[in-house]
Amino acid sequence: KYILMQDILKNQMFLGEIDSKIASIFVLNQEYDEEYNNMNWQYKDMSFFIIHRLCVNPKFQNQRIGTKTMLLIEELLRSEGIETIRLDAFSLNPFALKMYEKLGYTKVGEVNWRKGLF
Template sequence: MITKAKSSDVKEIMDIINTTVEEMKSYNNTQWDENYPQGKDFEKDIEQGDLYIEVEDGNIKGFICVNYIEPIEYSDLEWSSNEKCMVVHRMAVNSKFRNSGIGSKLMNFAEELAIKNEVKYLKTHTYSINTKMNSLFKKFNYEFVGEMNFLGKGKPFYCYEKILSENK
């Protein structure tokens, strides 16, 4: 079941982050590290009502932040629409529950949340070498828009968009 995260969930979320960061390091993906994301980032998401968790049997299987906040770096890209959009940020699946459809469930949730909020346009981004997230966005028919420099990282981030259909 996907529900809004609470402050009491941050410790478990950070455990997932720490495991994910170690895994990312194993294939030279430095998108996340000891500096980002931190507990304060998730606390802010929770305060704003933007962080959602997939919970089953008391375990957080994954999480996703969906809001209206576009990084300033998005302004340099040629998006296909100027209409109001929602943005997918900070998503991860607990390593104990990988390859069980949690990532897909979270992506479907983001689309359903947008439609529920009468938004037909989603944007997102990930590090160019984050093959797992790039593959997930492509699987969900997100269109590649371009590249941006972000978080002072050495390689570009890939930006994606998706215009949602009424019949989702």
């Protein structure tokens, strides 16, 4: 709860709506834990934002909402001149991992955080 409240207070949590219902949420910022420094980032010297906590409302799953959300984020960041997107994904979420792979994202490492391996 605390982390989500901080995301909201910092204006870093965003949501996508369909018919006035929350379809997806995500956090977009440049904040990261020190473990990020140990990753083998492909584009180390480029401007970047990080996507955290991308979630799709279960009522809207299997409708490509995650993919559509990612494409909108990519378009937004590109229009702002951001060159690279970094993200973290729970290793036990095969749907998210497959989606990111299909979108062209590459795994650069693993970190063991409170919920497990990311």
